[in-house]
Amino acid sequence: MITAHDLLVEHPFMAGVPDRFLERMAHYSHRVTVRAGTRLFSEGGRADKFWLIRDGLVSLDTRLPGRGDVVVETIGAGQVVGWSWLFPPYRWHFGATADTPVLAICFEAAGVRAMCADEPELGYELTRRLIEVVVARMQATRLRMLDLYRETTPTR
Secondary structure: OOOHHHHHHHOHHHOOOOHHHHHHHHOOEEEEEEOOOOEEEOOOOEOOEEEEEEEOOEEEEEEEOOOEEEEEEEEOOOOEEOOHHHOOOOEOOOEEEEOOOEEEEEEEHHHHHHHHHHOHHHHHHHHHHHHHHHHHHHHHHHHHHHHHHHHHOOOO
């Protein structure tokens, strides 16, 4: 059986992270399968987990007044779902739903945050990697909002 540690070693998000950190992080993680249609989290909820996707697709959404939940990006294999767990006040900035069956590594955020505090090298590395994710998600959201604006703006 493939362990969480095995999945960590193979996951692109963790490429280059020293194995001593991966071994410890595996203690705060477990392998999960998620059924299609399952809501992983909702915007504004408590951010206490994050996932590294091995297989499957997860849609990120945001709530727009008068439109409901609007998908802003679809996350697939090799990507991370969830960054809000690292930054106070630990509330989700988006929502997420599995579009297909998903195989992932699920982390307990409090344990990983404590590990980052104890291991500044790891804390820096995860923060740097997650900031890259934040920037990409902000850009994807911006582009999606521009698309929605174009759809609702009458042409002259």
